Amino acid sequence: xxxxxxxxxxxxxxxxxYKVFNIATAAAASDAEVGIFFTFEGLNLIHQKALxxxxxxxxxxxxxxxxxxxxxxxxxxxxxxxxELGVKIIACQMTMDVMGLKLEDLIxxxxxxxxxxxxxxxxxxxxxxxx
Amino acid sequence: MNADxxxxxxGLACPMPIVRTKQAIDELAPGQILEVQATDKGARNxxxxxxxxxxxxxxxxxxxxxxxxFWIQKK
Numbered sequence: 001x002x003x004x005x006x007x008x009x010x011x012x013x014x015x016x017x018y019k020v021f022n023i024a025t026a027a028a029a030s031d032a033e034v035g036i037f038f039t040f041e042g043l044n045l046i047h048q049k050a051l052x053x054x055x056x057x058x059x060x061x062x063x064x065x066x067x068x069x070x071x072x073x074x075x076x077x078x079x080x081x082x083x084e085l086g087v088k089i090i091a092c093q094m095t096m097d098v099m100g101l102k103l104e105d106l107i108x109x110x111x112x113x114x115x116x117x118x119x120x121x122x123x124x125x126x127x128x129x130x131x
Numbered sequence: 132m133n134a135d136x137x138x139x140x141x142g143l144a145c146p147m148p149i150v151r152t153k154q155a156i157d158e159l160a161p162g163q164i165l166e167v168q169a170t171d172k173g174a175r176n177x178x179x180x181x182x183x184x185x186x187x188x189x190x191x192x193x194x195x196x197x198x199x200x201f202w203i204q205k206k
Contacts, residue, residue: 003184026146026177029153030184072144081150 003032006122008130012044014054014075019131020045021078027127028085035125036082037118039092042131043099046089046107051075083109090117132191132202134166135159141170141198148174149181152203156187159205164190167201174199 005027009020020036028034044050054075056063073081083089090113091106103112111117122128138155140148148169156165167178175192178201182189188204 022146025150029146029150030181031153032184070144071142073147081147085150085153 012041
């Protein structure tokens with residue numbers, strides 16, 4: 001029986017992006033059904049412009065070398081991979097309105113929904129994560 | 132061991148060895164064997180866990196000069 005993974009992404013830094021998309025792509029590659037609900041600053045992770053320049057937490061800039069040395073894939077590549085693997089991307093309508101974001105600002109394939117959409121997706125998920 | 136397909140995942144960091152393995156195995160027919168080479172140290176446990184999750188069979192793994200090689204049979 002397949003796993004179903006429901007993820008809430010509520011933070012918008014580079015480290016947050018790695019946590020969300022590494023777990024999501026690994027789960028999807030392991031044949032799980034995966035959905036991510038992006039809300040508040042988490043919307044940065046699927047914002048076409050913002051996702052290319054996500055900030056590292058203050059004081060961790062020295063990790064930039066480590067990222068390069070470890071050959072960690074860039075965030076845009078992980079985002080594309082997640083989409084190719086069929087990860088469902090849900091953007092929170094209410095926070096989009098608060099932040100003045102339109103659907104066309106977000107990556108292709110994004111669905112817009114409210115909390116109830118996520119709950120409906122997550123109701124039979126056997127793995128639920130929040131980042 | 133004879134493989135039907137080879138995947139070079141050397142130099143790739145997590146989660147890419149798993150993602151590339153999934154994509155490669157999708158192109159095989161049931162019973163065929165995929166050979167994966169990786170240098171990510173996490174791949175040793177990850178490939179085994181991935182096989183466990185997906186039901187594909189990890190037939191053998193080997194480490195030589197820092198290169199991990201896995202043979203996986205598609206279910």
